Amino acid sequence: MATMLDLIGALLLVCGTAFLFLGGVGLVRMPDTYNRIQAGTKTTTLGTLLTLLGxxxxxxxxxxxxxxxxxxxxxxxxxxxxxxxxxIHRNGGDQSPLTHIDRLAEDKGR
Amino acid sequence: MAEQLFVLLIGLAAVLTACGFLLTLLRFVKGPSSADRVVAFDVLTIISISGIIFAALMADRIIYLDVALVYALLSFLGVIVVARYLERGL
Amino acid sequence: MFSSLFTRRQWVLFSALLLFWLILMNSLATDVLITGVVVALLITFTCGNGLTFFTEFRWSREAVVAGFLYYGYFFSELVKSNIRLAQIVISPSLPINPGIVKIRTELTSQMGRLMLANSITMTPGTLTVELDGEWLYVHWVTVEHEDIESATRHLAAGFERYLKVIYG
Structure with missing residues (x-):
């Protein structure tokens, strides 16, 4: 029999996996590698943490x-x-044309 | 009633995980650069950890959590190795 | 007895390893305990550098309180910025304005700087690209401040307030 705690846990599982799904969406939609790292790894980390909590x-x-x-x-x-x-930065990875400022490249002369 | 709601929620969570996995796989196949593939691989392993935890929950076996832990460890090492390789230039 | 055998550093490393092992095995049986103690001793004597995470920690009362406050602040920031990034991802026009900004940290200890870089990376929307002494280069999905001072205030000041007390 499912208790109240089970239901809270299942709800947290759904929240966590929603973040996993959004991470996948972000990974597909973002224009360059840096933004893909941001959208992909961060949201999925929170998603996994919520899954663990659930x-x-x-x-x-x-x-x-x-x-x-x-x-x-x-x-x-x-x-x-x-x-x-x-x-990626040291290797001179390509940036999306939306990137308008890069202090690191300015400082390192790359 | 509560039982059915529980099963429904777990099923929904499993479907969402599978959708996230497929989207990440799409990025992994499309690339375009090798760095994108490594990032996609990293995200795939994080999603897989959730998948393994689901498997542990369904099978009701705590030993599967060890599998998830070792999987996290190996993926971390893998990403570090590939990043060092990229830094030296391809 | 043990305090004369171990330095403080080794003592911390040994207990952390043993605790990790006991949580992993999830039991307190005699054989598990003996294996854990032997392996932890071997590692402590062969890799004696210790855990910087704990040894640079100041064990004062303020530091422990600041540690708890830091994790509370960290998790609230984590959830808030995840929701913000999720909104960006699902909005059809994809309103991003990416760039790499430079910020300056006032922290002096190695561990404090590492924790700051990790915290900045864990809050979505910002990603530490390079650590160079007191300078941090941060990739930001929606750049709001381009100059060093206001970017530092916006990104780092909240975490620095606690980390300064914990690690210095």
Whole structure:
């Protein structure tokens, strides 16, 4: 029998997966790689965190392990997207024509 | 009543995850640059972690959460390696 | 007894590793505990640099309070800016105005700067591209301020207020 906690958890799962879906939409729609990183990795990170929270509501005895996954994601996700952005910039990746200011290129003379 | 609502919500969540996965896969196939593919790959793994957690929930087995953890670890390493490779120039 | 055997740094690393292992295994059985202690000891003695995340943390009362406030602020910012980015993504005209701006941090410790860069990256709409001493280069989906001072005030000041107390 589904309890109140189960229903709250399922609702959180739907919210989280809605963010996953929006991340996919952003990844397809954004014009250049930097914006794709922004739209893709950030919204999906929040989506996964909400999913973890939702599962923790449905299965309270799993919450320690879910917390471990959440902490791990919180630390590794920003690092990997930062490193990707830096690699693309150093490699001279193409920017969308909408980009109107690039202080990094000005400073590094690239 | 509550039971049916629960099943409906879980089903909706699964459908949304699948749609997100397919959209990301579209970007992965289209590219156009290798950097775009790596970003799409990163997002695919994050969505897959949610998928694995769904699998754990459906099968009611906590051991699948370890799979999700190791998957997160490996994808982080993969992205770092590819980024270092891109920095040296292709 | 242990305090003479370990330096403070090694002690922190050892406990963090053991805690991680116990959460991962989800049990307190004797064999699990012994394996964890042995492996954590091996790692502590072979990789003795310690965890900068905890050792640079100032263990004062203000720092702990600021730590909690920081995470509260961080999660509220995370949700707020995610919703803003979701609105941008689903609006048909895609109203973006991307650019890379430069900001200056007042934090001096390595860990404080790393946490600031991570926080800026985790709030959607902004992405740290390069860290160069006290300068941070941030990619912004909707650029609102181009000069250094107001961009710093807009992007970094909220996080810096807490991180200054925690890491210095």
């Amino acid at each position: 599962v923790a509501f449905i299965h309270p005895d799993w919450s320690f392990k879910l917390l471990l996954i959440a902490i791990f994601l919180l630390f590794t996700n920003p690092l990997s997207s930062q490193i990707m952005a830096r690699a």
